[in-house]
Amino acid sequence: MLISPRTSVARIVAALLCWFGCVSSFARVQAAPALKTVRIEPSNIKLEGAADHRQLVVTAVYVDGSVRDITREAKYFSIDACFHTTGFGVISAVADKVGSIYVMFGDKRFEVPVESRRASEWTPPGYRRDVVALLSKAGCNMGTCHGNINGKGGLRLSLRGDDPSADFLALTRDSFGRRINLTNAGASLLIAKPTGKIEHEGGVRFGVHSPEAAILLNWIMYGAKDDEATTPRLTRLRVYPERQLNAAPGLTQQLSVTAEFSDHTVRDVTTLASFDVDDPIKVSVSAGGLVSRKSAGETTVSVRYLNGRAISRLAFLHDRAGFVARSVPNDNSIDAAVFAKLNALKVTPSEPATDAVFLRRAHLDSIGVLPTPEETRAFLSDDDPHKRAKLIDRLVVRPEFADFWALKWADLLRNEEKTMGDKGAWIFQRWLRDQMSADVPLDEFARQIVSAQGSTHRNPPASFYRTNQDPQTAAESVGQVFLGVRVQCARCHNHPYDVWTQDDYYGMSAHFANLSRKILDETKRDRFDKHEINGDVIIHLKGRPGMVQPRSGAMMDPKPLGAKSSWKRDDPNALDDLARWLTRDNPQFARNMANRIWFHLVGRGVVEPVDDFRDSNPPSNPELLDALTSEFVRNGMRLKPLVAFIMKSRTYALGSDTNDSNADDESNFSHAQIKLHPAEVLLDAVSLGLERPESFSNAPRFARATQLSGIQSGSSFLKTFGKPDRLLTCECERSDATTLAQAFEMLNGPSIRSKIQADDNRIGRLIARGASDDAILDELVTALLSRSPTASERADLLAHVRKSSDRRRGWEDVAWVLLNTKEFLLRH
Amino acid sequence: MTQGCNEFRESARFTRRAMLTVGTAGFLGLSLPRLLAAAPIARKAKHVIFLHQWGGPSHIDTFDMKPDAPEVYRGEFKPIASQAPGITLTEHLPRFSKVLHKFAQVRSVHHKMKNHNSAGYYSLTGHAPPIDDQRLRDTLELYPAYGSVVSKFRPVDDPALPSSVSFPYIVRDGSATPGQGASFLGKGFDPFFIGRDPSSSSFSLPELSLPSQLPLERLDDRKALLGKIDAQQASLHSAAIARGIDKFNDRALAMLASPKVKNAFDLSKEPAKLRDEYGRTTYGQSCLLARRLVESGVRFVTVYFASTIGQGFGTGGWDTHNNNFNDLRDRLLPSTDQTVPTLIHDLEARGLLDETLVVWMGEFGRTPRVGANPSNDRTGRDHWPNCYTVLMAGGGITPGAIHGSSDRIGGLPATDPVRPDDIAATLYWALGIDPNTEVFDTLGRPLPIAAGTPITRLFG
DSSP: OOOOHHHHHHHHHHHHHHHHHHHHHHHHOTTOOOEEEEEEESSSEEEESTTOEEEOEEEEEETTSOEEEOTTTSEEEOSSTTEEEOTTSEEEESSOEEEEEEEEETTEEEEEEEEEESTTOOOOOOIIIIIHHHHHHTTTTSTTTTTSTTOBTTBOOOGGGSOHHHHHHHHHTTGGGTTOOSSSGGGOHHHHTTTTSSOOTTOOOSOTTSHHHHHHHHHHHTTOOOOTTTSOOEEEEEEEOSEEEEOTTOOEEEOEEEEEETTSOEEEOTTTOEEEESOTTTEEEOTTOEEEESSSEEEEEEEEETTEEEEEEEEEOOOOTTOOOOOOOSSOHHHHHHHHHHHHTTOOOOOBOOHHHHHHHHHHHHTSOOOOHHHHHHHHHOOOTTHHHHHHHHHHTSHHHHHHHHHHHHHHTTOOHHHHHHHHHHHHHHHHHHHHHTTOOHHHHHHHHHTOOEETTTSGGGGHHHHSOSHHHHHHHHIIIIIOOOOGGGGTSOOTTSSOOHHHHHHHHHTTTTEEEEEESOOOSOTTOTTOOOSEEEEEEOSOOOEEOTTTOOEEOOOOTTOSSOOOTTSSOHHHHHHHHHHSSOHHHHHHHHHHHHHHHHSSOSSSSTTOOBTTBOOSOHHHHHHHHHHHHHTTTOHHHHHHHHHTSTTTTBOSOOOTTTTTOSSSOSSOOOEEOOHHHHHHHHHHHHTOOOOOTTSOTTOOGGGOSSSSSSOHHHHHTTOOOSOSSOGGGSOOOOOHHHHHHHHHOHHHHHHHHOTTSHHHHHHHTTOOHHHHHHHHHHHHHSSOOOHHHHHHHHHHHHHSSSHHHHHHHHHHHHHHSHHHHEEO | OHHHHHHHHHHHHHHHHHHHHHHHHHHTTSOHHHHHSOOOOOOOOOEEEEEEETTOOOSTTTTSOOTTSOHHHHOSOOEEEOSSTTOEEETTOTTGGGTGGGEEEEEEEOOOOOSHHHHHHHHHHSSOOSSOOTTOOOOTTSOOOHHHHHHHHSOOSOTTSOSEEEESOOOEESEEOSSSSOGGGOGGGOOEEOOSOTTSTTOOOGGGSOOTTSOHHHHHHHHHHHHHHHHTSHHHHTSHHHHHHHHHHHHHHHHHHOHHHHHHHOGGGSOHHHHHHHOSSHHHHHHHHHHHHHHHTOSEEEEESOSSOOOSSSSSSSOOSSSHHHHIIIIIHHHHHHHHHHHHHHHHHTTOGGGEEEEEEESOEEOSSTTOOTTTTSSOOOEETTSEEEEEESTTBOTTOEEOEEOTTSSSEEESOBOHHHHHHHHHHHTTOOTTOEEEOTTOOEEESOSSOOOGGGBO
């Protein structure tokens, strides 16, 4: 058998790497558990035709139950010459035979049966199965390269190979067919460019002697034909493994990708599949499907081949020899899911938060209001073992709870004055607040919104169609808010990394196509502004629903996203059907709501971003999402019981101080999230802490920022700290970024300055009351930080006040310092 | 937004045609490899001064004159010669005629947005808006300002210095024009905005000046005390977001304390004679401020000519639907003639012109036919996105270069049509930023910072 120089070099390198790997791993894990067995996928191999091959994936299983990918460490050989093996675990056939190959690992040998047929029959590569996949794999049709809407260097391909027929024309016909040279295939631009024989802006994509070049060369030599009519369709794409936790020191995982076709053939397409990773800085995937992670952690690899998709969820564990698994609680399904995952990842959660931290967090997360000094003292001195649970039960029935959760919905449902009108914004806000206060089941809440008609002033949920004016926007908003999916891409082209097609998109939009609006008492200030509506709007239906799919020209009947069939178009009201479909036994509705509520309390969704549910963005802990969802459904899809359930979990009550094992954990909830408070909460905290209410234009006196209806009242403070403009149906519109403008606002902005300097603020009242410095300090720290001052804080702060020439100004400095502490600014 | 998709497809069709053109060029023996070759990223420009001419200046009455066209097109003004052979400009820019040979001109810029806000957004970002809307809404779905993109990809190293500064107005037409902020890049990349008049004697920045009861020393005291208290919550203090807060606090304090920044904004440091030469107008002193900022290291400076579009009656910008010739002759051109040539001379005298790309452009040009709209006063020109002129100087551009041309009445591009997308790509390219660099919008979609192709021919 011929061995090319390249292969032998690779083998030597592989051998060296393996040797180093063995030595270093030997040094590090002397106490590694004994090998129990080795798992080989596939366990038997059938090869058909000369070009066929199989990627093996070999996994070591140890006696303690841990596993690790050893595909690159195992050795492969065949005792006769009929089968060919590589050091990477790829098996191919030279002749027809029923036999075996052997996999060696350590001193153990495993046999894998192999059957090869028609090994001498070679079929040239096809356009649809090979060339199209290769263009994606080599990155030719990426958005930055030829997949750009303008193409690149004159060649334009469809984005990520979405349209192979158009690409075929581009490759073979455009530029007078000069990209393909049928008489001298090797001289074709299509080969000369990516292999670097001719200057190529995109660089060398693959070598002259690579398998990719061979595919292109052979395809061109055999006539560069489109074989659409004769090629079987892809019916299923599988990746192995779909989920694996690799024990240390493993940081690599071989993947194998198999495609099933409509003619029931199965093909190993590992080398033709494209791999995308969630964190390209830490993770890479070789052309042959070897995933390498720079350090321990979790990774989701998305696999694409033609129009098929699959994902592999991998973890590479730290070597934590002394790790002691925590017992997994069985009295709370959230904790059961979270702690089981943490144990599997060998991550130790943070210690529970102190009472003071918990009190502050519980208040700010659930009602958006600081505890008063009285509440803080009462809670901290209470020795009832159930005081946290009782606190939570008190919080969810407070009126501020309704204000705060109405605010979150007002963001998503885009309650802003330009489109709603001042009056409309208050009406809608009051309706949202009433729903939250009454704890209306969220399916009922959604049903009222989606099926709403009539006057937006008399039937406030109809305001949804006041802001979402065209059918496409309404479809996008319903998808994003109520199902947690982003379908926007499919407006113009099939979604490149999700299942949504343009048919799905326009089928969903069709529900809203016969919505009509009549504006009453229009008193808009700017007659040129189409977005401004200042009167009442009557939402009504006119004609039948249905929408033209612009690319195919087909008239689409209303069909919900992901539903199997469409509604009949002769019913003019598709909205009721949609609302029913959305809220009755729709698992995605409940999953989305549960995930959003978790996000608002914990600071991060189980699926993150919360409105981006798709196969390639799986939940970080599927069992946790299931637990939240079933609890939500069990309680009749009400908000308050789920809020209380989450807040009573151990997971919610964890501290934010991290340890060595969980410091870099972002997605497994092993510690409390530290993040900037929402703008309104922060401003209210300043106001309440200093007892100086903010005055807002166009709002009742003493209103809190969380109670405002729209976006226009309030100083620059709210905008600067990320209050959204409410023009997008996306949680992402609320910014939690830190900025320079915030620094100026906190250093010396008007909101902060006026509250600190006001004569009758908390400082002023304490001084007027003749309170001692110690008493003032106690009160200020308790009011602002929800705890008593520590001894060293007391010493530092009192020393500052005493050395100040002006006592009042000294206290102002102290107040400024407390407002600027991370403890005040950050949720923790 | 549906229109967005039509636009999207249309541009795709357009390129297929363009692609054929490239193929033909190759066939006819032009150097195809050179056409297709990687455009090496220029790195000559270190700064950009973007002079935005809000309202839409008439191209025919300024730099793309049509003296041979019938009077109803050519208008009242006569061309005069510049120092570059064959390049003329209006008689009402006599000082400009002495520097025009230092500019390159693109005379075939075109798009389809007829409303100020949509066209303005296009001119400020290089991306076509989804709809042509008089009150285009500024949402996070729209693209960021040039200065924001540049802040992200080629920031200034000095923490006391903003990467991008814009002044002296937020431009609006009924509602604020989108494209003046960082949009989906995040507020951290917003240009540092100054909404005050640099020609005012009391011009200063409240952000950079502390009130008398809070002098820098007291602020330093407070910071020291804060450091002590924060240090007691060590774990909170080390969180990534806490470090972000500290970073910006330090920057804010550095800006307050830095003489360099204060100095850059202190126009009183300039000799009175030079200030006079720039013109003691908002625009004149704004351009002087632009030069001072560039000199101190700011990367991208946007100067808005006017806050409103103007209506041809002596205020605001270049929107001369009425009274076109009088308003140009009496106000808009004299102010331009006073300021822009001074800026060019001043940059050159300080050796800054080579590394500073100066761009002069509005959101569109104006109708070739005078008084075409009967509802106006017959002496106006209306909105004309179909063809207009963009000027660039410095930053490695070839002086005197003319790219593209318009037809005999200035109505449509005759050769080398250029879209604002290409202007955007050119700006980024000149600054050494690959125009194909991808950014991610709020939905996580990868989008190129510029959808066009840099006009590399303009650079030597």
